[in-house]
Each structure stands twice: as C-alpha cells, then as structure tokens.
Amino acid sequence: MVCIVFLKVAIALTPLIPIVSSILIPLLRLFTRRKVLFNIILLSTVFIDTILVFYTSYHVYFQDSIIVYCFSNWFPPIGICYVVDKLSIFMSTILVTIYSIVSIYTIWYSRHIPNYYFFYTVLLIHLGGILGLFYTSDLFNIYVMIEVIGLSAYSLVSFYHNKLRSLIASTRYALLGAFYTTLFLLAVMFIHISLGTLNIADLSIKLGFGENYIGSCFLENTTTLNNGYVLMALVLIIWTTLFLSAVFPNHFWLPSAHSEAPSPASALLSGVTVGVGVYVIIRLLYLLMHSSVLDIIVEGLVNTLMILSVISIFYGALMMSVEDDVKRILAYSTILNIGYVFMGLSLGTPYGVSASLLHFLNHSIGKASAFLSIGVFIRNYRSRNIHVLEGVGRENVLLTSFLTISLLHLIGIPPTIGFYSKLLLFQAFINSRAYGLALVVVLGTAASAYGYVRLIEHLWHPPIHGVLYRVEKIHLSTPVLVSLLILTTIMFTLGLSYQWISHYMESTGFYATDPIMYIDSLCSVFRELHP
Amino acid sequence: MNQQVLLLNLFLLSIITNIIIAVYGFIWRPNLVKKIIALTIINDSVCVLLVYTGYRTVNPVPPVHKIPYNISYSRELLVRSVDPLVQAFVLTAIVIGLAFTIFLSVMALRIYELSGTVNIHKLLSIEVFEREVEVVEE
Numbered sequence: 001m002v003c004i005v006f007l008k009v010a011i012a013l014t015p016l017i018p019i020v021s022s023i024l025i026p027l028l029r030l031f032t033r034r035k036v037l038f039n040i041i042l043l044s045t046v047f048i049d050t051i052l053v054f055y056t057s058y059h060v061y062f063q064d065s066i067i068v069y070c071f072s073n074w075f076p077p078i079g080i081c082y083v084v085d086k087l088s089i090f091m092s093t094i095l096v097t098i099y100s101i102v103s104i105y106t107i108w109y110s111r112h113i114p115n116y117y118f119f120y121t122v123l124l125i126h127l128g129g130i131l132g133l134f135y136t137s138d139l140f141n142i143y144v145m146i147e148v149i150g151l152s153a154y155s156l157v158s159f160y161h162n163k164l165r166s167l168i169a170s171t172r173y174a175l176l177g178a179f180y181t182t183l184f185l186l187a188v189m190f191i192h193i194s195l196g197t198l199n200i201a202d203l204s205i206k207l208g209f210g211e212n213y214i215g216s217c218f219l220e221n222t223t224t225l226n227n228g229y230v231l232m233a234l235v236l237i238i239w240t241t242l243f244l245s246a247v248f249p250n251h252f253w254l255p256s257a258h259s260e261a262p263s264p265a266s267a268l269l270s271g272v273t274v275g276v277g278v279y280v281i282i283r284l285l286y287l288l289m290h291s292s293v294l295d296i297i298v299e300g301l302v303n304t305l306m307i308l309s310v311i312s313i314f315y316g317a318l319m320m321s322v323e324d325d326v327k328r329i330l331a332y333s334t335i336l337n338i339g340y341v342f343m344g345l346s347l348g349t350p351y352g353v354s355a356s357l358l359h360f361l362n363h364s365i366g367k368a369s370a371f372l373s374i375g376v377f378i379r380n381y382r383s384r385n386i387h388v389l390e391g392v393g394r395e396n397v398l399l400t401s402f403l404t405i406s407l408l409h410l411i412g413i414p415p416t417i418g419f420y421s422k423l424l425l426f427q428a429f430i431n432s433r434a435y436g437l438a439l440v441v442v443l444g445t446a447a448s449a450y451g452y453v454r455l456i457e458h459l460w461h462p463p464i465h466g467v468l469y470r471v472e473k474i475h476l477s478t479p480v481l482v483s484l485l486i487l488t489t490i491m492f493t494l495g496l497s498y499q500w501i502s503h504y505m506e507s508t509g510f511y512a513t514d515p516i517m518y519i520d521s522l523c524s525v526f527r528e529l530h531p
Numbered sequence: 532m533n534q535q536v537l538l539l540n541l542f543l544l545s546i547i548t549n550i551i552i553a554v555y556g557f558i559w560r561p562n563l564v565k566k567i568i569a570l571t572i573i574n575d576s577v578c579v580l581l582v583y584t585g586y587r588t589v590n591p592v593p594p595v596h597k598i599p600y601n602i603s604y605s606r607e608l609l610v611r612s613v614d615p616l617v618q619a620f621v622l623t624a625i626v627i628g629l630a631f632t633i634f635l636s637v638m639a640l641r642i643y644e645l646s647g648t649v650n651i652h653k654l655l656s657i658e659v660f661e662r663e664v665e666v667v668e669e
Contacts, residue, residue: 140620140623144623144627147627147630147631151630151631151634154634155634158638161641162645164642164645164646164654164657164658164661165658165661167638167641167642167645168642168654168655168658170638171563171635171638171639171642174631174634174635174638175557175566175567175570175635178570178574178628178631178635179557179570179573181627182570182573182574182577185577185581185620185624186577186580188620189577189580189581189584189617189620192584192616192617192620193584256658
C-alpha cells in the first residue's frame with residue numbers, strides 16, 4: 001500500500017522536478033557564480049529523475065501494473081490523470097537514460113560556453129516537457145506539452161545567438177512549429193465539439209471501442225458524434241506528428257536545426273525529441289483508430305503514412321551521401337531512421353510496433369553517441385566541413401573508434417543491438433506478406449551505409465591533394481570518456497543479451513496495439529472516484 | 532431566432548476567411564515580421580473559433596456532472612450556461628501564443644541586427660553562401 005502511494009507520488013513528481021530546478025538555476029545565478037553548483041544541480045536533477053523512472057519501470061514491467069495518478073483526485077474524464085503504462089515507461093526510460101549520459105557530457109562542453117546556466121535551464125525545461133507528454137492521458141495537456149517542448153527546442157537551436165545561421169534555423173523551426181501546433185489546437189477543438197471529452201481512454205470508448213469488453217464507463221455523451229470532424233481532427237493530429245518527427249513532407253527544418261544546435265543539444269534533439277511524434281502517433285493510432293466508427297478511413301491514412309515513410313528513408317539516404325557538413329550528415333540520418341520507425345508503426349501488427357520501438361531505442365543510443373563524439377572533433381578543430389576534418393581521426397584513435405562503433409550500430413552490424421531491430425522489421429514485413437517493404441528495409445540500409453562509411457573514410461584518410469600536416473591530438477576529458485563509454489557499453493550489452501530483452505520488447509508491442517488495459521485502468525479509477 | 536443563426540453563421544464565415552487570409556500571408560509574404568503578424572492572426576482566429584464552439588447554440592449542453600437539488604435552478608443552469616472548458620483552453624492558448632510571439636520577435640530583432648534585413652529570400656541566400664564559405668565556429 002505504501003509502495004503504491006509512493007509510486008503515485010513518484011510519477012506525479014517526475015515531470016515536476018526538472019521544471020522546479022530549471023526555475024532554481026537562474027535564481028541562484030543572481031547570488032553565486034560557482035559553476036560546480038550548477039553542475040551539481042543539473043546532474044542531481046537528471047539522476048533523481050532517472051532513478052524515479054527506473055523505479056516506476058521496474059513496477060510496470062515486472063509486476064505488470066499500470067499506475068494512475070489523478071491530480072486533486074478528480075475522476076478521469078474531467079480531471080487530468082497521469083497514466084504510466086508499458087509504452088510511456090519505455091519511451092521515458094530511453095529519454096532519461098540518454099539525458100543523464102548527455103548531461104555528463106555537458107559538464108565538459110559547458111567549460112567552453114560563457115552562459116552555460118541558460119543552457120542548463122533550457123535542457124531541464126525540455127526534459128520536464130517531454131516527461132509530461134509521455135505521462136499524461138489528456139489531449140489538451142499533450143498540446144501544452146508540445147508547446148513547452150517546442151519553445152525549449154527552439155531556444156536550444158538558437159543558443160549561439162551570434163551566428164546568423166543558427167538564428168535562421170531556429171526561426172524557421174519556430175515559425176513552422178507555431179503554425180503546426182495551432183493546427184493541433186484546431187484538432188483538439190474538433191474532437192471536443194464532436195465527442196465532448198479530451199481524455200484519451202474516454203475518446204476511445206466514445207468512438208465505440210471496448211464496449212464489448214468493458215461495458216459503459218465514464219460519463220454519458222452530451223454532444224452529437226460527427227464523423228467528419230473526428231476524421232479532420234485525426235488528419236490534423238497526424239500532420240502535426242509528421243512535423244514533430246520530421247517525416248518526409250515536413251522534414252525540411254530538421255537538418256539545419258539539428259546541426260546548428262550545440263553538440264549535446266543536437267544529440268538530445270536528434271535522439272530523443274523526434275520520439276515525441278512517435279509516441280503521440282502510437283498512442284492515438286491504436287487507441288483512437290481501432291474504433292468501429294473510423295474503420296474505413298484508417299486504411300487510407302495508414303497507407304499514406306507508409307508511403308511517406310518510405311520516401312523519407314530514401315531521401316535521407318540520398319542526402320547523406322551528398323552533404324559535406326558532418327552534423328548535417330547525421331541529421332539526415334535521423335530522417336532516415338525515423339522513416340524506418342514510422343514504416344514499422346504503420347504496418348499495424350504488434351510485431352511491427354515492437355520492431356519500430358526497438359529501432360527507436362537503437363536510433364537514440366547510436367545518434368547520441370555519434371553526435372557526442374563528432375562534437376569533440378568539431379569543438380577542437382573548429383570546423384564541421386568533412387574536407388577540413390580529413391585525417392584528424394588517425395590522430396585520435398579512441399574517439400574515432402567510438403564514432404565508428406556508433407555508426408556501425410546505426411548501419412546494423414551484428415554484435416550491436418542495431419542489427420536486431422532491422423532484423424525484426426524485416427521479419428515483421430515478411431510475416432504480413434509485404435515483400436516490397438521488406439526489400440525497402442534492405443535497400444535503405446545499403447544506401448545509407450555509403451553515407452556513414454564516407455564519414456569515417458574522410459576522417460581516417462589524410463587528404464590526397466592537400467598539404468599533409470600533423471594535427472594536435474585531442475585530450476579527452478573524463479566526462480566525455482565516461483559518457484561515450486557508457487553509450488558504447490549499452491550498444492554491446494543490449495546486442496549480446498538480446499535473447500533476454502526480446503520478450504519485453506514483444507510484450508511492449510502487444511500492449512501498445514491493444515489498448516484495453518489502458519482504458520480499463522482509467523475506468524477502474526473512474527468507478528473508484530466518481531461520487 | 533433566425534436572425535441569431537444568420538449572425539452566427541456570418542461570424543463563422545468571417546473567422547474562416549480571416550484564417551485563410553492569414554495563412555496566405557504566412558506562406559507568401561517574404562517579410563519575417565509580416566509572417567509573425569500573420570501567425571498571430573491565425574492563432575487568435577483559432578482561439579475565437581474555439582470560443583465560438585463553446586456557445587450554447589453551437590454546442591447545446593455543457594458538461595454538468597452533478598445536478599443540484601433544486602430542479603428549477605438546474606434547468607435554468609442548463610438553458611443559460613455555456614461550456615466553460617473552451618474558455619480555459621483559450622486562456623492557455625493565448626498565453627502560449629504570447630510566448631511564441633515574444634520568442635519570434637526577439638529572433639527577428641537579432642537577425643536584423645546581424646544581417647540588416649528581414650527578407651526571407653535574402654536571408655536564405657546569405658545562409659547558403661555562409662555554408663559554402665565559412666568553416667569555423669561552435
């Protein structure tokens with residue numbers, strides 16, 4: 001009993017702690033200028049969050065429970081509830097793991113920037129926003145959290161405010177973000193006038209899903225259901241999601257935004273923030289679209305999603321092999337990998353979803369590692385051009401091997417976990433007899449391999465036509481070494497222990513496509529709290 | 532009653548026209564400041580649309596979950612009240628819109644200080660030029 005209460009308090013506090021300490025940092029800055037203090041605040045906040053999330057994930061995964069916390073004990077469709085199930089805890093575990101590793105790296109990176117405390121503040125707001133989005137069960141709350149995530153992401157992109165390029169990238173990202181989130185607000189409005197509620201589980205029941213299993217639950221409907229409005233809302237939500245995750249027609253802000261941000265911020269934005277769209281689309285696709293009302297339309301939407309993700313895979317692979325800016329190469333690789341994730345999602349089977357979730361995990365680990373190690377090169381040699389960086393890798397063998405391992409992981413070479421997600425995707429497509437899409441997985445990998453190998457090749461070989469000069473060896477400081485070692489260890493450990501984790505991945509996939517338990521948990525809370 | 536419906540429809544039509552014009556401005560105007568203004572217009576129009584949907588002729592019954600004892604009082608409540616939820620949404624949306632406007636205005640100001648122009652086409656050409664020429668930084 002005490003344990004349950006503690007868990008409820010833990011999930012309510014998890015998004016709140018980073019927000020509180022992000023307010024604390026600028027206030028403390030008024031009194032003191034000791035950098036150690038700010039480092040301690042950043043690290044302790046992120047580690048406390050990590051511990052809380054891991055504690056929650058232990059309970060969700062090993063005791064098969066769903067934890068619900070309703071603010072002020074208001075019952076679900078009216079009050080706002082945090083619901084933590086396997087899907088949200090999976091995403092937030094990835095988030096806090098990457099965040100804690102990147103914040104260790106940031107300790108090194110912030111030695112070179114004057115206004116580091118501002119950087120820490122924005123990082124913590126970003127963490128709080130994403131955690132809030134993963135935990136909430138309310139559509140309007142999701143809208144607000146998207147705005148919080150968005151504003152902090154734009155501030156991270158424009159962090160070097162003396163560079164015109166980063167300002168332009170940030171402005172483009174912010175203009176588009178403001179426009180698309182307004183569309184999301186419009187979608188919220190459509191859902192509210194046609195269904196009269198914004199709680200996700202309640203929406204699912206009002207759309208006719210789960211009545212056979214659960215029976216009537218929540219409050220009676222006061223509005224008239226209008227299929228046209230609901231369809232409109234779904235289209236708008238999916239369009240916003242495509243923007244958040246940078247899938248093909250809405251991808252064009254990503255390369256400049258992710259490459260102009262400071263390296264740790266690039267690792268976070270590219271590794272974790274794109275997952276926001278993935279989470280929202282899994283949640284809504286399988287909770288709202290499995291209803292009888294929308295059965296016919298779903299097919300078309302899902303097929304469109306599939307085509308767009310295939311286009312974004314090939315577009316990303318093509319641009320990777322053309323681009324000269326190292327960070328832009330990695331940014332295009334993000335578009336490619338998110339294409340894979342969306343391809344698995346739109347298949348609609350539990351195997352597809354579990355494969356794409358595993359692929360998202362791999363993408364965030366590999367991309368974080370790649371951005372962090374390339375960030376050290378950029379910091380020391382003052383350039384992002386692949387031709388200027390030629391031959392510097394030979395002097396820094398350790399750093400180059402970290403980068404190489406992460407890139408091989410992104411390609412999908414067996415001892416790392418990167419191989420298994422592509423294998424799972426391939427198997428999922430073969431199982432549902434989509435042979436063309438299975439071919440796309442292989443072709444996309446082959447096309448992208450050239451882009452990755454080109455990066456390594458340029459770093460390793462000295463310039464053919466230039467003057468051969470010896471560059472200075474980089475001194476790797478401890479935080480950098482620790483963060484890169486942890487990431488590389490995770491890649492190999494997960495890859496070697498795949499037999500044990502595959503069971504949990506499969507259960508997450510099955511859970512995410514079958515929302516009965518999610519609705520049932522909220523219903524039981526409703527019956528408990530409703531007067 | 533008929534007049535009321537007519538007025539409401541006219542109101543809806545004007546909001547939608549407003550949104551369409553603002554989207555045109557947002558997409559086609561090359562000036563960054565004008566883009567920001569158009570964005571503000573879109574945001575505010577959507578807010579007004581939200582308030583409109585909460586009006587009782589559009590969305591007849593507000594969500595009342597506890598009917599008070601006094602029957603006549605509750606009937607009065609059901610007839611006269613409007614949906615209060617959308618107003619809460621709009622308040623939140625306005626605050627967020629304010630944050631966006633401030634952020635974008637600061638960006639536009641900073642861009643003007645650095646480059647001397649807020650024309651999107653010129654800025655993009657400068658960006659492409661810088662990417663080809665410049666090395667350094669971070």
